[in-house]
Amino acid sequence: MRVLACIKRVPIPGAKIPLTDDGTAVDDERLGHTVSPHEECAVEEAVRLVEAHGGTSTVLTVGPPDAEEQLRAAVSTGVDQAVLVPTDGADWDPQRTAAAVVAAIGELEQADGPFDLVLFGNESADAGGFQVGIRVAVALGRPMVQGIKEVEVDGDTVRVSRPTGTTSEVYELPLPACLGVREGLNLPRYPTMRGRLVSRKATIAEVTVDGPAGGQSLVALESPPEQEVETEVLGSGPEAIERVISVLEDLKVLT
Amino acid sequence: MIVVFVETTAGDDGDVLAGPSRQALTLARSLDDDVVAVAVDDGEVDLDEVAEDAGRYGAVQLHGAWHDLLDRYGPESWAAALDGLVEELAPGVVLAAGTERGGEVLAHVAARRDLPLVANVTHAEADDAGWRLQRVRWGGSLFEHTRLEAERVLLTVQPHAVDAVEVVDPAAAELVEHDVELDDVVARTRVVEEVVTSTGVSLATAPVVVGGGRGVGSAEGFADLERLAGLLGGAVGCSRVATNNGWRPHRDQVGQTGTAIAPTIYIACGISGAIQHWAGAKSAKHVLAINTDAEANMVARADWAVVGDLHQVVPALVAAIEAR
Ligand SMILES: Cc1cc2nc3c(=O)[nH]c(=O)nc-3n(C[C@H](O)[C@H](O)[C@H](O)COP(=O)(O)OP(=O)(O)OC[C@H]3O[C@@H](n4cnc5c(N)ncnc54)[C@H](O)[C@@H]3O)c2cc1C
Numbered sequence: 001m002r003v004l005a006c007i008k009r010v011p012i013p014g015a016k017i018p019l020t021d022d023g024t025a026v027d028d029e030r031l032g033h034t035v036s037p038h039e040e041c042a043v044e045e046a047v048r049l050v051e052a053h054g055g056t057s058t059v060l061t062v063g064p065p066d067a068e069e070q071l072r073a074a075v076s077t078g079v080d081q082a083v084l085v086p087t088d089g090a091d092w093d094p095q096r097t098a099a100a101v102v103a104a105i106g107e108l109e110q111a112d113g114p115f116d117l118v119l120f121g122n123e124s125a126d127a128g129g130f131q132v133g134i135r136v137a138v139a140l141g142r143p144m145v146q147g148i149k150e151v152e153v154d155g156d157t158v159r160v161s162r163p164t165g166t167t168s169e170v171y172e173l174p175l176p177a178c179l180g181v182r183e184g185l186n187l188p189r190y191p192t193m194r195g196r197l198v199s200r201k202a203t204i205a206e207v208t209v210d211g212p213a214g215g216q217s218l219v220a221l222e223s224p225p226e227q228e229v230e231t232e233v234l235g236s237g238p239e240a241i242e243r244v245i246s247v248l249e250d251l252k253v254l255t
Numbered sequence: 256m257i258v259v260f261v262e263t264t265a266g267d268d269g270d271v272l273a274g275p276s277r278q279a280l281t282l283a284r285s286l287d288d289d290v291v292a293v294a295v296d297d298g299e300v301d302l303d304e305v306a307e308d309a310g311r312y313g314a315v316q317l318h319g320a321w322h323d324l325l326d327r328y329g330p331e332s333w334a335a336a337l338d339g340l341v342e343e344l345a346p347g348v349v350l351a352a353g354t355e356r357g358g359e360v361l362a363h364v365a366a367r368r369d370l371p372l373v374a375n376v377t378h379a380e381a382d383d384a385g386w387r388l389q390r391v392r393w394g395g396s397l398f399e400h401t402r403l404e405a406e407r408v409l410l411t412v413q414p415h416a417v418d419a420v421e422v423v424d425p426a427a428a429e430l431v432e433h434d435v436e437l438d439d440v441v442a443r444t445r446v447v448e449e450v451v452t453s454t455g456v457s458l459a460t461a462p463v464v465v466g467g468g469r470g471v472g473s474a475e476g477f478a479d480l481e482r483l484a485g486l487l488g489g490a491v492g493c494s495r496v497a498t499n500n501g502w503r504p505h506r507d508q509v510g511q512t513g514t515a516i517a518p519t520i521y522i523a524c525g526i527s528g529a530i531q532h533w534a535g536a537k538s539a540k541h542v543l544a545i546n547t548d549a550e551a552n553m554v555a556r557a558d559w560a561v562v563g564d565l566h567q568v569v570p571a572l573v574a575a576i577e578a579r
Pocket of ligand 1: 012496513525527530
């Protein structure tokens, strides 16, 4: 089977998210980069499905040329092919991103045949628009469910489930299908030494496509006001227990 | 007119709107007097009761969508039903709560019509040039101010960003029922089965959460945290480090890509308080940090701290409570 995982490069902020002077972007100059944990699980699932059923796994990102780093990281954990859809460096809105993914999938499928499954992270780590995967699925006319934490492919269908608190909803989608997956779907592996070597030499395919901008335009970013708290140190070991207990009693969680 | 897609739950006195839907109705009312709710009639809920509750939060009408295929949830079938009613009612704005279902259904509607959708909005305001919106990024760790121009404005409302407020003189919303038309293809994404997965205290609603991170050191290390949570009628949570090491299942993870908690007290043991973890913990009313590092972020954010080794503090606390 052919499985595609779609990812997005994002900075890794520390205790605070630093902004550029004009306040319109995260200042990521001094930050490392990664992808959302949801997307790490999408990549891992693509690799596992191909290990189990044969075929090829592909990873795709719409992003700046630097996103090569995240594509190579996916290859180092076992993905077969990597595709970059280069942007101008700006963060594209969800409609434009989805249109580019649809166009890229069109080109990749024309060359090598249809993808049985297209996996997305449930939402990106930074923008969190909760919609790119759904837009792609609707444009392709394929079924799509979000929030997935279990995937089982059986012939022409994929059985998936999503937790809702105390229950789990089960869906059975005909292939080809799209899924928005959540962290917890699997435990992503670490790259092997060999994987790292392979990824360094891997060719990154480029597909240059674009879509029209949607109606949403970012004006500014702002850190929410921090609540200043006075921390009361109750002690430095077991001798603090009595004071901890009176805190719990005051809050009425211990009676 | 503003259409609000509402979700229902079974409450103590009948079928009522889910909390985030009440919040979405409250936001809608601040934007327009003509607020109309839309709900799917899955055969389980009594829409008369829902109409009464929708009226309390300012809806003038409740439109119920009925079709054989709507008896169980499905993103495509529910979105097709909402889309049909939106076309009929022709509102300028459509809102839903930014919940799993609300966000999913509205994204499908947006995709069907190729309309923009702004997710997890905390504030909305219209002027001559269009809409000025505030929304959250990074799971709530950053605000975004954004402009929107669209033929029809589609927004999801960030849960708990707006307080649900009842109207002063409530009247039940007028119930209007619709037999909607659906293409059979939408049946492919309906829920086929619902499985009960847990019966214990749910992390999201637990009054006390005892969280453990890297400092716990092992799966076995969580036994003391389990005991403490049990004594306090709470649930155990964890950081991503604990999940990634296989010490805890992911359903216990608190944070941006885990669960958002809102307990009376969060007892965070050996957790540094990274921004992505805090994104899920910031609604805790109080925080007690147990950490060897007095400079840790979690300590700075805590009301109370014990600066020490959790492997000594937690068992001592358990023993002291058990001895009472
Ligand atoms: C996009 C993205 C999403 C993420 N989502 C999440 C998420 O949902 N949830 C989440 O938790 N993380 C998330 N993370 C990871 C997050 O950035 C941190 O890496 C993680 O929260 C750190 O976990 P920790 O606090 O257990 O470990 P550390 O940061 O290593 O902290 C361990 C703490 O334990 C203390 N300690 C050590 N030993 C002891 C002891 N014996 N007694 C007492 N204290 C001790 C240390 O002083 C330290 O403060 C995400 C990251 C990214 C990039």
